[in-house]
Amino acid sequence: MALLILFGSFALLLLIGTPIAFCLGVASFATILYMGLPPLVVFQQLNSGMSVFTLLAIPFFIYAGDLMVRGGIAQRIVAFAGSLVGHLRGGLGQVNIAASTLFGGISGSAVAEAAAVGGLMIPQMKARGYGADYAVNITSMAALIALLLPPSHNMIIYSISAGGKISIADLFTAGILPGLLLAVTLMLTAYFVARKRGYPTEAFPGFRVVAHLAAVAIPGLLLIIIIFGGVRSGIFTATESSCIAVIYALLVTLMVYRTMSWKEFVHATLGAVRTTSMVLVIIGTAAAFSWLMAYLRVPAQLIDWLNTVSQDPLTILLLLNVLMLLLGTFMDMGPMIIITTPIFLPVAQAYGIDPVHFGVIMILNLGIGLNTPPVGAVQFVACAVGKISVWQAMRSIWPFYFAGIAVLGLVTYVPQISLWLPNLFKGG
Numbered sequence: 001m002a003l004l005i006l007f008g009s010f011a012l013l014l015l016i017g018t019p020i021a022f023c024l025g026v027a028s029f030a031t032i033l034y035m036g037l038p039p040l041v042v043f044q045q046l047n048s049g050m051s052v053f054t055l056l057a058i059p060f061f062i063y064a065g066d067l068m069v070r071g072g073i074a075q076r077i078v079a080f081a082g083s084l085v086g087h088l089r090g091g092l093g094q095v096n097i098a099a100s101t102l103f104g105g106i107s108g109s110a111v112a113e114a115a116a117v118g119g120l121m122i123p124q125m126k127a128r129g130y131g132a133d134y135a136v137n138i139t140s141m142a143a144l145i146a147l148l149l150p151p152s153h154n155m156i157i158y159s160i161s162a163g164g165k166i167s168i169a170d171l172f173t174a175g176i177l178p179g180l181l182l183a184v185t186l187m188l189t190a191y192f193v194a195r196k197r198g199y200p201t202e203a204f205p206g207f208r209v210v211a212h213l214a215a216v217a218i219p220g221l222l223l224i225i226i227i228f229g230g231v232r233s234g235i236f237t238a239t240e241s242s243c244i245a246v247i248y249a250l251l252v253t254l255m256v257y258r259t260m261s262w263k264e265f266v267h268a269t270l271g272a273v274r275t276t277s278m279v280l281v282i283i284g285t286a287a288a289f290s291w292l293m294a295y296l297r298v299p300a301q302l303i304d305w306l307n308t309v310s311q312d313p314l315t316i317l318l319l320l321n322v323l324m325l326l327l328g329t330f331m332d333m334g335p336m337i338i339i340t341t342p343i344f345l346p347v348a349q350a351y352g353i354d355p356v357h358f359g360v361i362m363i364l365n366l367g368i369g370l371n372t373p374p375v376g377a378v379q380f381v382a383c384a385v386g387k388i389s390v391w392q393a394m395r396s397i398w399p400f401y402f403a404g405i406a407v408l409g410l411v412t413y414v415p416q417i418s419l420w421l422p423n424l425f426k427g428g
Helices: 002-015 020-035 039-051 053-070 073-085 091-109 110-127 131-144 153-161 168-174 176-198 207-233 238-256 264-297 298-309 313-328 335-350 354-367 377-386 390-394 398-413 416-427
Strands: none
Touching: 002 264, 020 039, 020 264, 020 298, 020 335, 039 053, 053 073, 053 153, 053 207, 053 238, 053 264, 053 377, 073 091, 073 207, 073 238, 091 110, 091 131, 091 176, 091 207, 110 377, 131 176, 131 377, 131 390, 131 398, 153 168, 153 264, 153 335, 153 354, 168 176, 168 207, 168 238, 168 354, 168 416, 176 207, 176 354, 176 398, 207 238, 264 335, 264 416, 298 313, 298 335, 313 335, 313 354, 313 398, 335 354, 354 398, 354 416, 377 390, 398 416
């Protein structure tokens, strides 16, 4: 009965449009009251969920991303990407994906990437004769690349949700090849769709222009090396790297590009504060929800049920992927990671699946959910920028959606795509 109250009240509140943090908190509180436990337990778990030191990395990475968008770094990255791939079929679509890949290694946020790159690219694509749905679909799917490349906020949340026992450096490293594989697959898909629709290519600007735009973009792109290199080498932790990212972003935008005005600085600061407060409240209430699931032995019950279905790890991975894809259509990514990691990770480990590998599977899987109604945050942002309805985008997104599913299948069943680089660094 306690499980029915926990999940039933959560589902009911979610269906009537209650903010996710309140869904988690109220469902946890109602269940605690039914079980006769002290209500103080909810607040203790909420406080402990938000008091994890590693969580400090999230607001600082969010802040660094906001500073880079408002300080002009995104525009320079887009210009550099355009010089590299704009001459391919569907030129501006290819530029969109390449820019998302480069910017994703700086922002770490799919929503921020959809807003930043989409805000620059979608109007240009529409003005040059590309379909609005094509521009929006490329933007929303390419934004998922940021979830896999360091400094992915969601990788940090996954590590914390797993009890802090999984190396963030390993997770950052494990996401690189899957992220690049997703980028290449989306570029191929964009090429074939553009060819079918007869979209134009852009003229190649020449190697001198490419070199100039690369030099202009280098100060921003160096942040990727600073974040990843520092964390991977052990020079500083993920939390320390996030602070360095903020300082570096301020120095680049104020002293190198000189594009950060006081007004933009205030907007970036306030935006980061708002986003951080929402994220931390969700993390806190989700921690109470997760504690209750562990107390009620939900992971153990799920393992017992899966054992009755199959004991083949490949089949179990398929079932977990289907479950996460379905759940990802109804909930945002951060809460989903916090809620499902304590359930699904023990199941995966019980069948011999590496926790780093499973983390990459979960991030990519739930990322696809960000592009799927009714709670597709990335798709909503891209549609808002492109000024079209979600229904218009969904009618033609399927080639890109299937490309994402194909990459998910490869990442799921070829573990070395995720594990080769972490093992390489450990071996070194």
